[in-house]
Each structure stands twice: as structure tokens, then as C-alpha cells.
Amino acid sequence: MGLLSEFKDFLYEYKVIPLAIAFIMGIVSTALVKSLVDNIVMPIITPFVPGGAWKTATFEIGPIVLGWGAFLGELINFIIIAFVVFIVAKMVLKEEKVEKK
Secondary structure: OHHHHHHHHHHHHOOHHHHHHHHHHHHHHHHHHHHHHHHHHHHHHHHHOOOOOHHHOOEEEOOEEEOHHHHHHHHHHHHHHHHHHHHHHHHHHOOOOOOOO
């Protein structure tokens, strides 16, 4: 029973279970935000993209092809996720201003 008890203490001391839960919630949240961007935000942007296919939108400079459509989608995902993390941190920490420490 000693090894099992030590393992249990390890899980509690290093907060492995809450970390695992936060990791899983982060993955699920990412999927949700990606769906929001792909299905709500990008259809609004699509009319402004030549040809209407924003994921495959490219810019060609001679032999160089830049896939800016896919990058734009990932950039919007990042901005939304960063904003959501900021709001959650502000609510959880209950600080007036999130400051550098």
C-alpha cells in the first residue's frame, strides 16, 4: 500500500488531476473556437476574398505561393482564444487590471 499511497500523494501535491482537467477543457475549447471561426466568422469574411474560398486563398509572387487564407483562419482562432483566456483570467483573478508581475 505504500507505493499506492505515495502515488496518490504525488497526484495531490503536484495537482496532476486539475492540470489534466484544464488540459482537456483547453482542447475542447479550442475545437469550439475553431468551429466558431470556421462556421460563423469566416463566412462573413468570405465575400471579401477573391473567389470566395478563404481557406484556399493564395497570393502568388512568381514561383512563390503564399497561402494567406489558412493563415488568416489560424490568426483569428488565436486572437479569439487569447481574448477568451484574458476574460477568464480577469474573472477568476478578480483584478481590476491584469498586470505584469
